[in-house]
Amino acid sequence: MTAPSALGFRAVRRAPQQGPRWSLLRRRSAPYLFIAPFILIFALFSIYPLTFALRLSFTDWRGTGAATWVGLDNYAYLLGNPAFWASLANSGILWLLIIPAQVVIGLVAAVLLNNAKLRMRGFYRTAFIVPFVTPLVAIAQIWVVVFDQNYGPVNDILGAVGLPDIGWLTTSEWSKPTIALLFLWKTTGFAIIILLSGLQSIDTSVYEAAALDGASRARQLWSITVPLIRRTLMFLVVLQTLAVFQMFAEPYVVTQGGPYNSTTTAGLYLYNHITRADLGTGAANSFLLVIAVMVLSLVFVRLLRPKD
Amino acid sequence: MHQHSSRDGSAHPARSGFRRLARYGALGISATVALALTACGPAIGSGEAPAESTKLQAPTDPSGEITIWDRSGDLFEVFDGVIEKFNEKYPDIVVNHEAVDIGAKLQNTLITATDVPDGVFLDDQLVPGYADSLWDLSDVLDPYLADIAQQKVDVNSINGGIFGVPWDLDPGLLFYNEAALTSAGIDATAIESYDDLLQAARDYKAFRPDAGPIHLEQSAFLGQLQLEMYASQLGTSITDENGELRIDSPEYEQILTFLDTVQKEGLGTRAEYLGPTDIATLDSGQQVFVPWAQWFSFGPQQLLPETLGDWRAMPLPAWEDGGARSGAMGGSSFIIPKDAAEPGLAWLFYEFLVFDPEGYAAVYGPNSIYPNGLNTSIPSYAPAADADKPLFGEVEAFGDQDFWKTAVEAGEQIPGGVPTPTWWGGAVDYLGNNIQKMLDGTMTPQEVISVSTEDIQTNLVDRQ
Numbered sequence: 001m002t003a004p005s006a007l008g009f010r011a012v013r014r015a016p017q018q019g020p021r022w023s024l025l026r027r028r029s030a031p032y033l034f035i036a037p038f039i040l041i042f043a044l045f046s047i048y049p050l051t052f053a054l055r056l057s058f059t060d061w062r063g064t065g066a067a068t069w070v071g072l073d074n075y076a077y078l079l080g081n082p083a084f085w086a087s088l089a090n091s092g093i094l095w096l097l098i099i100p101a102q103v104v105i106g107l108v109a110a111v112l113l114n115n116a117k118l119r120m121r122g123f124y125r126t127a128f129i130v131p132f133v134t135p136l137v138a139i140a141q142i143w144v145v146v147f148d149q150n151y152g153p154v155n156d157i158l159g160a161v162g163l164p165d166i167g168w169l170t171t172s173e174w175s176k177p178t179i180a181l182l183f184l185w186k187t188t189g190f191a192i193i194i195l196l197s198g199l200q201s202i203d204t205s206v207y208e209a210a211a212l213d214g215a216s217r218a219r220q221l222w223s224i225t226v227p228l229i230r231r232t233l234m235f236l237v238v239l240q241t242l243a244v245f246q247m248f249a250e251p252y253v254v255t256q257g258g259p260y261n262s263t264t265t266a267g268l269y270l271y272n273h274i275t276r277a278d279l280g281t282g283a284a285n286s287f288l289l290v291i292a293v294m295v296l297s298l299v300f301v302r303l304l305r306p307k308d
Numbered sequence: 309m310h311q312h313s314s315r316d317g318s319a320h321p322a323r324s325g326f327r328r329l330a331r332y333g334a335l336g337i338s339a340t341v342a343l344a345l346t347a348c349g350p351a352i353g354s355g356e357a358p359a360e361s362t363k364l365q366a367p368t369d370p371s372g373e374i375t376i377w378d379r380s381g382d383l384f385e386v387f388d389g390v391i392e393k394f395n396e397k398y399p400d401i402v403v404n405h406e407a408v409d410i411g412a413k414l415q416n417t418l419i420t421a422t423d424v425p426d427g428v429f430l431d432d433q434l435v436p437g438y439a440d441s442l443w444d445l446s447d448v449l450d451p452y453l454a455d456i457a458q459q460k461v462d463v464n465s466i467n468g469g470i471f472g473v474p475w476d477l478d479p480g481l482l483f484y485n486e487a488a489l490t491s492a493g494i495d496a497t498a499i500e501s502y503d504d505l506l507q508a509a510r511d512y513k514a515f516r517p518d519a520g521p522i523h524l525e526q527s528a529f530l531g532q533l534q535l536e537m538y539a540s541q542l543g544t545s546i547t548d549e550n551g552e553l554r555i556d557s558p559e560y561e562q563i564l565t566f567l568d569t570v571q572k573e574g575l576g577t578r579a580e581y582l583g584p585t586d587i588a589t590l591d592s593g594q595q596v597f598v599p600w601a602q603w604f605s606f607g608p609q610q611l612l613p614e615t616l617g618d619w620r621a622m623p624l625p626a627w628e629d630g631g632a633r634s635g636a637m638g639g640s641s642f643i644i645p646k647d648a649a650e651p652g653l654a655w656l657f658y659e660f661l662v663f664d665p666e667g668y669a670a671v672y673g674p675n676s677i678y679p680n681g682l683n684t685s686i687p688s689y690a691p692a693a694d695a696d697k698p699l700f701g702e703v704e705a706f707g708d709q710d711f712w713k714t715a716v717e718a719g720e721q722i723p724g725g726v727p728t729p730t731w732w733g734g735a736v737d738y739l740g741n742n743i744q745k746m747l748d749g750t751m752t753p754q755e756v757i758s759v760s761t762e763d764i765q766t767n768l769v770d771r772q
Contacts, residue, residue, distance in 0.1 A: 060771075062730070064419075077771070148583065150579075150585040150588070256528070258741070261741065276731055
């Protein structure tokens with residue numbers, strides 16, 4: 001047996017100390033290593049665009065050449081511009097026209113579809129989801145024809161019962177309800193699916209107990225179903241609030257934001273800055289919109305969160 | 309005990325410190341990556357970007373590979389069909405022809421300088437906005453300049469450079485339903501001025517009270533584009549060559565007063581271009597006059613079966629005695645990005661398409677997409693647009709009228725122009741909407757001029 005070298009001696013002496021420490025380090029760092037790819041992708045596709053846009057929002061960049069630092073000028077311009085507030089108001093009105101109606105219609109439809117005794121449930125579920133998966137451009141073209149003021153079938157029906165023609169897409173008063181109807185028709189199927197998943201998580205014994213206690217269907221809906229799917233409702237309302245405030249394709253395809261910008265939603269107004277190469281103002285607009293939507297979402301989360 | 313509390317989340321000082329450190333580290337790495345990437349964005353400076361003008365030269369070795377972007381649809385198919393002819397002349401150039409949503413992709417591509425195509429089809433009005441990223445084509449276009457319609461050269465000219473290969477000319481024409489007008493005893497060919505047009509419309513209205521003889525555009529965007537056609541006819545436009553607004557002028561007042569008169573006297577059908585109301589009234593004989601760009605010819609050919617063969621086209625009426633009988637409405641050119649890999653080869657492709665007799669004959673002449681030729685515009689290059697040498701054939705929808713000759717002769721009358729301001733689309737929120745308000749009866753022509761001028765100046769011009 002040879003005497004250990006100095007190096008070997010140190011190695012032998014250190015091994016018992018370093019081993020556990022190294023192992024501990026590896027164990028502790030493992031989660032971070034696992035999420036590292038995500039962090040990198042998140043930085044690349046989320047943080048980078050965000051910081052890039054934030055930086056842009058303080059410039060007058062138009063897509064080419066050098067950008068000039070303009071400080072808060074873009075924000076001040078937007079906050080002092082009636083068109084910006086009008087776009088938010090348009091989205092707000094659309095929200096009022098869409099979300100309450102969608103929650104009520106969606107809930108009623110979901111409750112009906114959740115009934116095991118309902119025949120052809122699969123057919124109805126498919127029928128409700130079809131508009132959601134149909135390309136918007138195709139639907140929009142139908143909307144343009146169906147709601148044409150002079151030759152559309154909707155006004156033909158109104159005329160048949162003695163009502164006057166309505167400028168569904170050509171008057172500021174009716175353009176928003178018409179767009180809201182399109183959005184409702186297209187996305188209520190999605191709302192039904194979300195609510196249905198919430199309903200299916202409710203234990204049926206709760207209803208059986210309520211029925212034994214003499215609770216009517218309406219009472220069960222109000223006192224059992226709604227409280228037990230509050231979390232799902234909250235999810236739906238927040239999600240659809242985001243969708244309404246970011247709504248772009250519907251007005252873009254059907255009315256191009258008209259007449260007189262009455263359907264220029266917050267999303268479309270933002271897009272208009274981008275297409276006009278006013279990227280700085282567009283970026284500032286997007287951050288103001290994020291703040292507005294975030295505040296609204298927090299309000300809904302607060303209002304709709306389960307009380308227990 | 310210690311392990312248990314740790315699982316519960318209660319902090320062990322060493323582990324807690326490590327975790328905090330790791331979290332901060334992860335955040336720091338994310339932020340560093342993000343900030344490093346952000347630095348790839350535009351340089352922020354005084355705003356005085358170097359206006360370097362790089363003039364493209366023709367290549368000496370015509371071989372290589374190019375990527376050409378066109379928007380999808382019929383024109384893509386037409387250009388695609390020309391590549392074979394191009395390769396007969398340039399067998400060593402491979403053309404990758406791609407159908408692309410140019411409006412959505414071009415800006416990002418030029419900003420990032422990634423996968424930049426060698427040539428792009430672009431609306432004339434968009435060319436100035438991209439000029440900083442494009443080759444100046446003055447030198448390569450020089451041999452052809454004298455023969456290109458002045459209006460097309462003007463709209464592509466910025467700060468002394470020419471940034472697009474001028475392609476088509478879209479002359480404004482007066483389309484009319486000859487059969488309907490003849491039945492009312494009206495000879496449309498006698499119309500020479502807008503006053504004559506108003507009188508013809510009054511006469512037709514007297515003959516057919518349910519008619520709204522003249523088209524009034526209801527889309528704010530197209531209404532503004534049509535206004536610019538009328539303005540082009542009068543040799544003016546929304547801005548002058550220095551970018552100064554000139555809506556507040558006798559020319560715009562004259563045009564707006566005409567439109568207002570049509571509306572107030574009930575002489576117009578207000579409808580969106582080729583929307584359901586437009587098509588129905590055009591095909592029923594209620595709407596018989598359409599002052600529009602040549603591309604309206606698509607309507608009578610494809611969408612108006614009841615009146616097929618009844619339509620004709622003639623030059624627009626004149627605003628004043630001896631005035632121009634046409635103005636430009638729309639138009640497209642080809643641009644070559646500075647970051648293109650093979651800009652010289654792209655130029656050869658466009659040179660063939662626009663200036664080579666075989667090329668422009670292949671584009672406008674009979675082809676697999678348009679058996680009778682492409683008749684929604686005419687070439688802007690004079691040797692190609694010879695009134696006596698039609699490239700496309702007679703059009704059945706126009707009663708076999710010599711539509712080529714009508715369009716070419718109208719095109720020759722289009723006055724010169726100026727580049728379209730980059731904010732032109734944004735002006736629709738003001739000028740385009742205000743025209744509609746005037747047609748609603750809630751604004752006068754003078755109010756349209758004053759309110760639009762102020763709003764455009766404040767919201768668009770001053771923010772450039």
